[in-house]
Amino acid sequence: MDSLPASGLQPRLPPQNMAAEQALLGALLANNKAYERVSEFLSSEHFADPVHGIIYSAIQRRLEAGQLADGVTLRAQFEHSGLLDEVGGAAYLAQLLSATVGVINAGEYGRVIHDAWLRRQLIDLGETVVNRAFGDAEGLIAQDQVEAAEQALFDINKDSSTGGGFLGFDRALLQAVEVAATAFTRGEGVSGLATGLRDIDRKMGGLHPSDLLILAGRPGMGKTALATKIAFGAAKSLLQEARDKNGPNAVPKAGVALFSLEMSADQLATRLLSEEARISGDRIRRGEIEQTDFDRFVAASRELSALPIYIDDTPAITISAMRTRCRRLQRQKGLDLIVVDYLQLMRPAAGTKPENRVQEISQITQALKAIAKELRVPVIALSQLSRQVESREDKRPQLSDLRESGSIEQDADVVMFVYRDDYYLAQREPKTTNFDNDEKFHAAHDKWQQEMARVHNRAELYIAKQRHGPTGKIDLFFEGEFTRFGDLDQTHEPDQY
Structure with missing residues (x-):
């Protein structure tokens, strides 16, 4: 031709x-x-x-x-x-x-x-x-090119948006009344998505759409355990709400997206199973469980399988890839909460080259806030704290300890710190070599044991910043064996849990 x-x-x-x-x-x-x-x-x-x-x-x-x-x-x-x-x-x-x-x-x-x-x-x-696609002059592999294209498309849409504008005060008032009505109907003052932890819900009124929440702490404090507990509690409340409305076989209209950049999906699932079945994760990994334990393990897995939790364990995921996957999940399954563990392991959008690490973290936190607003869901992002905490006598975290960027504090609607006194106290156990005689050693050791008993199974959550509510300390129950957080019973002894 x-x-x-x-x-x-x-x-x-x-x-x-x-x-x-x-x-x-x-x-x-x-x-x-x-x-x-x-x-x-x-x-x-x-x-x-x-x-x-x-x-x-x-x-x-x-x-x-x-x-x-x-x-x-x-x-x-x-x-x-x-x-x-x-x-x-x-x-x-x-x-x-x-x-x-x-x-x-x-x-x-x-x-x-x-x-x-x-x-x-x-x-x-x-x-x-x-x-x-025809060449690799920019050094981007094909997958990075896809993410760069998605990011560029998002930027065009963001820059070209003609939406927004003023909202009539009557409509704004109507929305405010609807939020208050939700809290009144549910009781306990919870107008947002429930976390499954009583005192957190009371202090914050649940998790609210468009909010960026930062949960920070030093390694070993239990950040991941608390985040998964909140994700688990939120998914449970979504499932229960669906069943209350549409019967025992109802499927929730929305779920929880959990981006685990540090742990694999099966490790995260094992942690949730360990908590629910109350079997040590360490024993599960080694196979040191009885038949009754295994039966309980299987029963717990059946119950958990109905929860609307979706895990993405892609390491070093870019913010553009995360945004695309959240949009897709919201469109296909519905989405009510995003949890990111943790933000220092994320990468900025493909094709961008921040000048330094501080600018890179700033881009990531700003993008997480943009995702929260665009999808109208709360986003919980875990964050590391700087080592300067370790050099202080009182190791309870402060806002200034947020690692690498002040923009984390600036962009976040809520900043929370998890702290466990027993973690540091255990490291200060008296040793015989530090004392002149046994009497002094035993006296110091008895005092240390009393302090350990006082803080045993206790954790503290500090709300250091909250745009729409009070700050302050929340006492939580923590079981190290199952890495499990729960509500602290203030009227009984901790060993009754």
Whole structure:
């Protein structure tokens, strides 16, 4: 088959609408009130003709300064700056005035211009994706190229968004009343998603949509155990709510996404099973369990299998990949909570090159907050603390201990620290070599044992920052054998758990 001659091919021009651009500029020059219809979403770079962009920018500057922008004032401004010939002279400004549209229609013309610009951005992105795929000049493997393309597409959508704007106070009040009604109906003051831990729910009112919560602590404090407990409690409450409404076989409409960057999915599942069946995870791994233990283990696994928990154990996942997977999960299964363990193991969006580690963490925390707002779900991100905690006499964490970036504190709606006194106290057990005689050693050891008994099975959760509620300490129960957190019974002895 003969190929078409080159002269017969018609090149496709990028999307543009010159008539709409001229008509809108004419409307702006004829009636400056038309600017109110387009000022929120339209800027000079959205115009396909650079001349039109220059004219729009000049109109924009004058109107933002409270000055008049018409054919006469713009002509004088362009003459003064030497740009009059570049924009087509006074004749072209007069021509624009002859192509005016009404103030009411100015917004529609603006959207046509914006839409054409958005299409041009998509074409540019498509060409970049194709060029990257043909070569590896940027050193990105195929999977990284997919994530870079997703990130670029997200950035276009974010930059081009024309949504938002004011919300009528009556609607805002209605939403506030609905939140209060939810808390009143549930009781215990819980208006958000329940965590399964009584005192946390009381202090915070549950987990609220669009919030970024940072759970931080030094290694060994139980960050992962507490995060999985909250994820488990939230999933349990979603399942129970579905069953209460639609019967015992109901399936929840939303679930919990758990990104485990440090532990594998089976390790995480083993931890949840250990907690639920009350069998030591260490014994499970070594196979040192009786038949009755194994039966309890299997029974617990059947119960847990109904929970809407989805685990992603991709190591060093990028923020763009996480965003894509959360969107997909929300679309397919529903999503009510995201847990990330932990944020220092994440990577920024593919194709971006932060100058240093602080900037990298800043990008990640800002992106996590953006995901929380976009998907309207709470996001819990675990974070490491700096080693300066270890150099203090009182090792209870402070906001200044947050590792690598002040933006963690800035971007978060809630910052929580988990702390266990017994972890540090166990390291200070008196040794005979440090004492002159046995009497002094036994006295010191008895005192140490009393201190250990006082803090045994106890943990502390410090809410150091909460935008919408009080700060302070929450006492929790902790079983080291099962790495299990629970509500602390203040009226009975800990060994009765």
